[in-house]
Amino acid sequence: MFNQEVLNELIKALGKDKVLSDREDLIAYSYDATAAVPRQEPDVVVTPTSTEDVVEVVKIANRYKLPIYPRGSGTNLSGGAIPLQKGIVLTTWKMNKILELDTDNLVATVQPGVVIQALNDEAMKHGLMYPPDPGTVSTATMGGSVSECSGGLKGLKYGVTKHYVMGLEVVLGSGEVIKWGGKTVKNVSGYDLTALFTGAEGTLGIITKILVKLTPIPEAKKSLLAVFDDLDKAGNAISDIIRHKVIPATLEILDKVTIGTVENFTHAGLPTDAEAVLLIEVDGYKEVVEREAPIVEKVCRDNGAVDIKVAKTDEERDKIWFARRNALPSLAQVKPALVLEDATVPRSKIPDIIKEIRKIAEKYNLLIGTYGHAGDGNLHPTIVIDPRDEDEVQRMHKAVDEIFHAAIGLGGTLSGEHGIGIGKVRYLPLEFGEAGVRVIRRIKEALDPNYVLNPGKMVLREE
């Protein structure tokens, strides 16, 4: 139970300036970027600046059986940062130091509140980069993106967050601090807890330090845009590119609805009669790019692309990416709220899932723009709704339900990169059965028996 005593203890442990308890401040921690989920104001917000601060907070929370909700920038799309059961929101914004950039071992050590782009800016000074780049790269924190195992545009060639996390410092639900992993490429000591905490959505521990791998910035890149009048042809092209042993850094798709919506709002002259547009970027050494780009171009043509554009200048590259950049903003102009799903299927099933989504959109009379990381099989069917229209909200929920079933039916997963959070918890048995859910629960209870950490997300107490 939260009361004045808890507040006093927090202030005593952290100092007054690290504790917020005015209602006017709490209101602004009742949400994250997720649409159509409940909001809740926390009892108190703390802004620790060190691991020791975090330990103090966890101890106090345990003593008073108060939940803690870790929070980075609150940009996740699964309700992960919402303090469902009130309690304490722990924001990491003030733990924002890059502790080390080790160019000999190509690793960086950061505090969790470092914004992804800030790490990239620093790495860039040494010709290095941290590849995972969610759409929120200039706002999302490292702690949040490690906890969601964020992906992004470069997943196909460079992988996602979990491929870069080499070590973590974590404060457990008990207040104990553990360090796992390290700078070595090889490390098989014990269970791979680094992997376990990556993507744990703040339910198992609070990450206080992150050790990540960096890679050299590629020397050159080249972008292409290919227009298809048939979804299956676009789908074949995607698989065919890979079959030709070219792994593009980025391979994105926009469906007809998305193209039409972007064109409607930007009048940029996009091919609105196209069934699909592929956006492809290859990168690497100049020589490699010069060899790969023509292969991609040829494959697209052989698979029946009706138009292909290859960017020769930065300006042309910008033009090619225009539609992709404007997908979300344009859909947002249609109606006030966006439900961004991220159902993911094997790459070869992209045409099937797009067709399924279209059927679902028709059935429930919804506008669903589908676009996303085709190379990863990771699509973002984006449903535009007016939250004041209750009937539409109901139809949206039913559509989401069917999209999940469709993705699993095609051998895919509920979530490629946005996380389980609140909304997808009840679908987990669909993906790995009741036994799978029990395993997650046992892991949770082993590490956080009191359900202090981010309760209500990913894993629920046995009913």
Added chain:
Amino acid sequence: MSIYTSLDAVSEYVLNCTKCGNCQAVCPIFKEMLYEVAVARGKNSLVEVLLDGKAELTEGMAERFSLCTTCMACVANCPNAVPSDKIVLAARAEAVRRRGLHPIKKVIFRTLKLQRLFDFGMKVGSKFQGVALKRIEGKHYGARMRFNIGLGKEKVFPNLAAKPFRSQYPTVIKVDKPKMRVAFFTGCMINYFYTDMGKAVVDVLKVNDVEVVIPPDQGCCGIPASVNGDVPSAKALAKRNLKAFEEMGADAVIVSCSSGGTAWKHVYSELLEDEPEYKKLADKWAAKAYDINEFLVKVVPFKKEGLGRVERKVTYHDPCHLNRGQKINKEPREILKSIPGIELVEMKDPGRCCGMAGSFSIVHPDLSEKIGSKKIADIAGTKTDTVATACPACRLQLHSGVVNAGLDHEVVHVMQLLAESYAKGSMAAAAK
């Protein structure tokens, strides 16, 4: 229903904020405070609960609404085009309606104090400078407050003008064969502090065969009142200015400060929405209001012949309300680039707010200072000798920052450089 008369006017805007968080990447206040209420979506969420009737508009809430420079950086970076600056303005006006002037008494109090100080200073002249302000050693220009009246002792103020700008000039400044007759809205800062800027504007217009009238009854633009929610005062000032300009008549109104431009182009029409007579007048003048840079590029293209060499390395700071507020950023650069001898070096992020934001720096002097210091670091990185901008408020902030950082830059309005170039040109011609 305008944002100045009802909070309901922004309900649709608030609904469109999807809480995506993109505003965090650019909000200058957020970057300093790292705290959710400081960023646009946080303030939007407060307005949301107010509109839903789930919270009272407390003094604490009004204080949170003061955390915004209305720089519009969030608006430009928002995928949903939510005008969060307008939401804040509406919330501030609502706060004054519900709670009286109470929440902003601090601002008014300090502004009044400052104004009395100025008026007093104007009367006793240079003696005042020594009493209130401490001259900065070795600098030809500027002084720090001797006592802290809530503005922070660090802010460096320009010297008060010996005589206000408007009393230095006749009402009508004639030229031979005028192409146009324009009315110059000077704004307070030019009138009291930066008479050199005002002079440059007049000189440049004269060179370009434009007759200038300076309506004597003009006053404060009203923006300091409107941004703090003091709508009645803002309305009174809007009417006063409209009347003053209507009496004189002119083909255009020329402004050289970004708040004045915003006032004439947008705010007067919004403020006076429910008074049809005045609304008509405001719309009429809005249609012929121009920033001086815009005017010289788009309306009466400035003369390229007669420009003399100005040997300076210049970097340009975009005033928020000129750049994002009026979409004017190419024009000042075009002018600078056409002056022989000037090398324009862009700073990193020239459009980032300098932190002045008029009365914001009075309410939050420390924050204003911190935001400013980022700008100054960017300026230092350009290795230039001159900072040009197009707004006297930005000029004050940038100058103060430059002095405090020990840099040697001169901080001027674009028009001062253009006037300098014309002057050098005519000197060169005379020498021949």
